Amino acid sequence: MNGIMFSLEELGVIDKNDAEIQKEALSLLKESSDDLVYKHKVMKQAYSSSADNYSFDQTKSNIENYLLKKK
Numbered sequence: 001m002n003g004i005m006f007s008l009e010e011l012g013v014i015d016k017n018d019a020e021i022q023k024e025a026l027s028l029l030k031e032s033s034d035d036l037v038y039k040h041k042v043m044k045q046a047y048s049s050s051a052d053n054y055s056f057d058q059t060k061s062n063i064e065n066y067l068l069k070k071k
Contacts, residue, residue, distance in 0.1 A: 003032030031069075038066040 007029035014021045041062040 001032070001036060003028050004036070007032065035069050038062065038069055042066045 007025045010025040011022065011029075014025065016022075045059055045062060
């Protein structure tokens with residue numbers, strides 16, 4: 001969440017002509033939002049009875065995606 005908030009703040013105050021900083025901020029925004037989505041999927045499976053819980057392959061995929069982001 002902090003990465004998303006920081007990226008949005010940066011996009012709000014940077015020089016609109018500085019494409020490199022915009023690119024870095026958008027990259028951080030994408031990375032942070034992907035991380036948040038993967039965390040949500042893992043927590044949803046761990047603490048709820050979602051439809052994803054009925055598929056071992058889906059559970060495995062969600063956990064692998066989450067752990068890959070942590071490397």
